[in-house]
Amino acid sequence: MNQKDELLVALRPEISTSPAQNPAEAFQNTVLRPILKFQHERITAIFRQHIQKRKMNLSGVSTEAWKSYVETAFQKDLTLRYQLIGLALGMMTEEEWTEFSGDKELARRLNNLLVQRMQSILE
Template sequence: MTETQTSQLLALRPQILTGQTQTPIEEFQNKSLRPILKLQNDLLIKAFRQYIEKHKSRFDKLNTSEKNDFVIRALRQDHQFRHFLRGVVVGHFTDEEWLFFELNENEVNKRTMKLVEQRLLSQLEVLSLNG
């Protein structure tokens, strides 16, 4: 990836104010993962709506607790869907971020999926197929 490509990729990301970070993984989460997820929020919503439709779920009929459970179950048990969502994030990494990812893959994957889960759970009303 050229320096220009890296600059263009980083310019797409929204700025997110964060507190002081203490570890490299926290810094990566705040400077890379969170901005990428914010940038890709609409795609995450569309992907989850497609997931609901594909699985013929009656998501709209579920109460809030059941919707929470549905989201969590989908993200934790459907490995194909998890891999897709990780790809939505990893595809926006710079070369430098990729190197960090290679060295910290398990922790980055855990944090990525936890952030995706939090993001989706905070937008349950938007996940509705009628929404």
Template sequence: MNERAIFLKELRGETIGTVSSNSSSDEVFQNQVIRPILKLQNDLFIASFKNYISKYKNDFYNQSTEKKLAQIENAIQKDIKYRNALKGMVIGLFTSDEYLDYIKNSSSLNKRMMSMLTERLKSQIDSFEKA
């Protein structure tokens, strides 16, 4: 294992969630790679969404909580440019071997990644209140 891979794995920390012999390869990748990266990058995701709000959704702060949650979901699901930027923030912390595993089933893993990220941001809706 090269120095970068060792550094990234130490930086991300332990597996989050359960991995068993019955786990699918997507579940294993999700719990060993994606979840730790999402946790590590949480502050960056919050800063990124605050920037997204300021550039594209100035009315965000005047919306009901329900509409704010819908806007978070829409931003991640429908704004391809923003979605790709978020994916880059995650994929950039993959090791070379993890990237090779990722590209084998990137469509399914992208869905998992974006779904978890959407829920993560929605659960922190208070972070997006205007200061």
């Protein structure tokens, strides 16, 4: 691991999780979750900017309507999706990125974690 990769790993917060059942879950718990926790403020800022750009009125929005909106926005707004995914990819080491880029299950897990983070903003 080069110096840059060591610094990237050192920035990540420690997260306690249960033992992983499979390699994808281990990657999620050791790489994706800490990165998203570290980037939470940026994720929130990007999504709030998205809401402002769309002139969304959040007063009186039910939790279910909010969750549905977040899922739809993440699926349909490619700019938003790519910005958020880029936040995570930019914090990965070269080895982690290589593992991530070849695995659709890891991409699915990252997408789900990002949606969950955005859904929690309103709560």
